[in-house]
Amino acid sequence: MRRHYEAEGLVRSQLAGTPVEQFGRWFREATDNPAVFEPNAMVVSTADAQGRPSSRTVLLKHYDERGFVFYTNYGSRKGRELTENPHVSLLFPWYPLARQVIVTGTAARTGRDETAAYFRTRPHGSQLGAWASEQSTVISSREELDRAFTELDARYPADEQVPVPPHWGGFRVVPQSVEFWQGRSNRLHDRLRYVALPGGGWRTERLSP
Numbered sequence: 254m255r256r257h258y259e260a261e262g263l264v265r266s267q268l269a270g271t272p273v274e275q276f277g278r279w280f281r282e283a284t285d286n287p288a289v290f291e292p293n294a295m296v297v298s299t300a301d302a303q304g305r306p307s308s309r310t311v312l313l314k315h316y317d318e319r320g321f322v323f324y325t326n327y328g329s330r331k332g333r334e335l336t337e338n339p340h341v342s343l344l345f346p347w348y349p350l351a352r353q354v355i356v357t358g359t360a361a362r363t364g365r366d367e368t369a370a371y372f373r374t375r376p377h378g379s380q381l382g383a384w385a386s387e388q389s390t391v392i393s394s395r396e397e398l399d400r401a402f403t404e405l406d407a408r409y410p411a412d413e414q415v416p417v418p419p420h421w422g423g424f425r426v427v428p429q430s431v432e433f434w435q436g437r438s439n440r441l442h443d444r445l446r447y448v449a450l451p452g453g454g455w456r457t458e459r460l461s462p
C-alpha cells in the first residue's frame with residue numbers, strides 16, 4: 254500500500270479544488286487502511302504570547318469547508334495559549350502511507366450549541382472525565398483524580414444528563430495553508446501546498462522536498 258502511494262505520487266493537476274476536499278480524499282484512504290492507527294489523531298502545535306511553542310496529540314472530531322475541529326479543556330495549556338495567540342499548526346502523521354498533512358491557520362472557539370451537541374454524543378464516563386480533570390494542572394496524586402471522578406459519578410448516575418462544563422469545548426482551525434506530503438523514492442518527495450488567497454479561494458504550489 255505504501256509502495257503504491259510512493260510510486261503514484263501527487264501531481265498538481267489531480268489535486269482537488271479545495272484543501273478540505275483533498276484532505277477528505279487522503280483521510281478516507283488513511284481510515285480505510287488498518288495499518289494507520291487512529292487516523293484522526295493529529296499533533297496540535299501552539300505558542301504562547303512570547304512565541305514559545307508546545308505540541309500534543311488530539312483527535313480531529315469534525316472537518317468541513319469551515320475548518321478542522323477538536324475538543325479540549327479551555328483552561329489547559331493549549332487552551333490558554335490559543336486564547337493568547339490563535340496561530341496554530343496541525344500535523345497528521347500517516348506514516349504507514351508515507352504521508353503527512355500539515356495545516357497552519359488560526360483557531361477560534363466553537364459556539365456553545367455546537368459544543369453541547371458534540372458533548373451529548375460522548376460516553377457518560379467521558380462526560381464526567383471532562384468535569385473531573387482540570388487539564389494540565391499539577392495534582393498531588395492519582396487518587397485525587399479518582400476521587401473527583403467517583404464523586405461526580407455519584408452526583409450524575411448513568412441515566413442523568415451531565416451538564417456541559419463551561420471550561421470545555423471545541424476549537425475550529427481555519428486553514429491558511431495546507432501541505433500534502435507524499436514520500437517518494439530517493440528522498441524526492443512530493444510536497445504540494447494550498448495557500449489561501451486574500452479574496453477567497455486557493456493557489457497551489459510545489460515545494461522542494
Ligand SMILES: Cc1cc2nc3c(=O)[nH]c(=O)nc-3n(C[C@H](O)[C@H](O)[C@H](O)COP(=O)(O)O)c2cc1C
Pocket residue numbers: 291294307308309310311312313323324325326329330331332388389
Ligand atoms: C491519541 C491521543 C488522542 C488525544 N486526544 C485528545 C483530545 O481530543 N483532546 C484533548 O484535550 N486531549 C487529547 N489527548 C491528550 C493530549 O495529548 C494532552 O495530553 C492534553 O490535551 C493536555 O495538553 P496540554 O497540556 O498541552 O494542553 C490525546 C492524546 C493522545 C495520545
